[in-house]
Amino acid sequence: MLLVPCPVCGPKNAAELTYRGETHSRPDPNQATPEEWRSYLYLRDNPAGWLREGWFCSSGCRTFFTLERNTTTGELREPLLPGNKVAGRPISDGTEP
Amino acid sequence: MRQTSPVIKQRRAAKYSLGGLIRRGFSKESWPRVWREPEFGSHYDVVIIGGGVHGLATAYYLAANHGITNVAVLEKGYLGSGGSGRNTAIVRSNYLTPEGVAFYDRSLTLYNSMARDLNLNVMFSERGHLTLAHTDSALRTMHWRAEVNKLQGINSSVIDPAEVKRLTPSLDVSENVRYPILGALYHPPGGTIRHDAVVWGYARAADAYGVDLHQKTEVLDVLCTGGDGPEGKGPGGRVVGVRTSRGDISAPLVVNCTAGWASTIASMAGVRLPITTHPLQAAVTEPVKVFLPTVVVSGSLHVYVSQTDRGELVFGASVDPMATYQMGGTLEFTEELASHVLELMPGIGRMRLLRQWAGLCDMTPDYSPVMGPTPVEGFHVDVGWGTYGFKAGPVSGEQMAACVANGRVPELIAPFGLERFSRGDLVGEKGAAAVGH
Numbered sequence: 001m002l003l004v005p006c007p008v009c010g011p012k013n014a015a016e017l018t019y020r021g022e023t024h025s026r027p028d029p030n031q032a033t034p035e036e037w038r039s040y041l042y043l044r045d046n047p048a049g050w051l052r053e054g055w056f057c058s059s060g061c062r063t064f065f066t067l068e069r070n071t072t073t074g075e076l077r078e079p080l081l082p083g084n085k086v087a088g089r090p091i092s093d094g095t096e097p
Numbered sequence: 098m099r100q101t102s103p104v105i106k107q108r109r110a111a112k113y114s115l116g117g118l119i120r121r122g123f124s125k126e127s128w129p130r131v132w133r134e135p136e137f138g139s140h141y142d143v144v145i146i147g148g149g150v151h152g153l154a155t156a157y158y159l160a161a162n163h164g165i166t167n168v169a170v171l172e173k174g175y176l177g178s179g180g181s182g183r184n185t186a187i188v189r190s191n192y193l194t195p196e197g198v199a200f201y202d203r204s205l206t207l208y209n210s211m212a213r214d215l216n217l218n219v220m221f222s223e224r225g226h227l228t229l230a231h232t233d234s235a236l237r238t239m240h241w242r243a244e245v246n247k248l249q250g251i252n253s254s255v256i257d258p259a260e261v262k263r264l265t266p267s268l269d270v271s272e273n274v275r276y277p278i279l280g281a282l283y284h285p286p287g288g289t290i291r292h293d294a295v296v297w298g299y300a301r302a303a304d305a306y307g308v309d310l311h312q313k314t315e316v317l318d319v320l321c322t323g324g325d326g327p328e329g330k331g332p333g334g335r336v337v338g339v340r341t342s343r344g345d346i347s348a349p350l351v352v353n354c355t356a357g358w359a360s361t362i363a364s365m366a367g368v369r370l371p372i373t374t375h376p377l378q379a380a381v382t383e384p385v386k387v388f389l390p391t392v393v394v395s396g397s398l399h400v401y402v403s404q405t406d407r408g409e410l411v412f413g414a415s416v417d418p419m420a421t422y423q424m425g426g427t428l429e430f431t432e433e434l435a436s437h438v439l440e441l442m443p444g445i446g447r448m449r450l451l452r453q454w455a456g457l458c459d460m461t462p463d464y465s466p467v468m469g470p471t472p473v474e475g476f477h478v479d480v481g482w483g484t485y486g487f488k489a490g491p492v493s494g495e496q497m498a499a500c501v502a503n504g505r506v507p508e509l510i511a512p513f514g515l516e517r518f519s520r521g522d523l524v525g526e527k528g529a530a531a532v533g534h
């Protein structure tokens with residue numbers, strides 16, 4: 001069982017949350033070419049290793065949040081987004097644990 | 098490309114026959130090795146990554162249909178250690194799109210003559226396949242599928258609950274349940290095939306043609322030149338070989354047949370795929386007397402079940418929602434499986450699960466595969482097999498071999514090219530492939 005740390009509810013069984021998958025920044029729909037837009041829609045990195053992904057606390061506090069998870073070991077770490085805070089803690093310095 | 102010779106003499110492999118079985122039974126003469134453990138070569142005309150049914154079938158048809166035998170299959174574990182040895186062995190061709198139906202039907206044709214072609218009993222059990230409808234909308238999709246199927250000559254029709262009960266008496270077709278059975282899509286040619294035998298059959302036949310099967314050989318990098326990205330990788334470049342845990346191999350043609358690991362190999366060539374990797378779990382019960390004559394699938398209940406010749410019930414479900422390369426089982430799966438399957442067959446409440454396992458599935462947005470060339474010349478893909486790739490093994494091998502050998506995409510797989518995603522021209526099979534198998 002994977003325990004996912006919701007920033008509000010604390011650790012919860014992954015089965016109680018909705019998985020939103022790999023996150024990428026969305027291109028500007030008014031600027032992007034159809035090809036760029038479709039690669040944003042369909043193409044994925046799908047790494048065997050660290051992955052930045054979205055979660056939704058759908059049966060709890062209904063918070064959307066981002067995590068980094070290692071898809072081969074199951075380890076979790078806080079996302080390295082600038083200015084982001086998970087459960088009030090500052091982000092880590094970006095070094096690989 | 099150099100073609101070794103148009104007609105290749107097949108190396109003598111021991112022919113499996115009743116006479117041979119009896120003779121060896123009495124004489125205690127041992128069976129010969131099924132395939133060689135070949136020397137590691139430094140150059141091949143074609144390198145195939147992944148020793149599952151897709152990689153092995155591609156190698157076999159390259160040799161058998163095109164006379165190309167200087168071929169290596171590279172497998173990081175043992176042959177069939179991926180999805181090909183973990184699936185629930187269901188085959189059928191009652192898909193939703195005309196492209197899908199034509200493609201999967203060709204595979205069933207090849208499966209039908211496989212035991213003869215490969216001289217190995219693959220235990221094809223053409224027992225009939227039922228996809229249950231529990232809602233009006235599901236029933237509508239079944240009618241849609243049946244009509245598409247019939248137009249293409251596929252034996253497929255919608256039947257009512259009474260007929261469902263007649264075909265499969267253990268199903269609860271009463272109306273006072275949470276998910277009453279309103280009807281089903283019935284596909285008599287669907288059934289099961291021994292998945293390991295298919296892997297071994299292709300491996301043995303490819304080896305007999307001189308294809309080198311390298312097990313415990315992990316591909317660490319795909320070597321490219323001329324591309325836009327770092328180290329000459331990426332669009333505009335071409336492939337020149339692979340780096341493996343046992344050394345480098347040069348090759349002008351590389352085929353990625355790694356299913357759940359497809360993205361990792363593609364990224365080594367600088368190619369991004371529309372794929373995420375999810376585990377699919379399955380489970381099997383203790384064996385009991387045979388009572389379940391058909392394959393039963395319920396999309397609404399996320400479950401499917403068939404009974405093996407030994408009497409075990411084999412269950413599967415839908416993929417786990419979270420992308421991962423880990424293959425652990427979960428308790429949620431077992432709980433959900435048990436409650437849903439009891440809804441369909443209340444009579445099996447006291448049966449015990451024997452074991453549970455998982456395999457990795459390479460899911461695409463439209464539930465159709467990704468096949469053919471990529472923006473890196475010489476680097477081909479045969480991936481995106483999700484939860485339905487076992488049944489497609491033979492046709493994929495046949496068509497990918499033709500694609501690689503002739504340098505042209507065959508008509509049957511043209512709809513499944515990678516470029517469909519940049520064109521926005523998807524082949525939506527979700528209605529026939531999610532939990533469908």
Ligand SMILES: Cc1cc2nc3c(=O)[nH]c(=O)nc-3n(C[C@H](O)[C@H](O)[C@H](O)COP(=O)(O)OP(=O)(O)OC[C@H]3O[C@@H](n4cnc5c(N)ncnc54)[C@H](O)[C@@H]3O)c2cc1C
Nearest residue numbers: 149150151173179180181184185187316356456486487488
């Ligand atoms: C539980 C389960 C049930 C299923 N049920 C069905 C079903 O009923 N019907 C159906 O049609 N389909 C089913 N499927 C799907 C089917 O099993 C797969 O789509 C199919 O086996 C894919 O075959 P493949 O040869 O492409 O890949 P695989 O058999 O997965 O082979 C890929 C191989 O690549 C190797 N590899 C990976 N990375 C490397 C590397 N770097 N170097 C060298 N080798 C590497 C792996 O070790 C693996 O052996 C099921 C899948 C699962 C998990």
Ligand SMILES: [Zn+2]
Nearest residue numbers: 006009057061
């Ligand atoms: Zn929460």
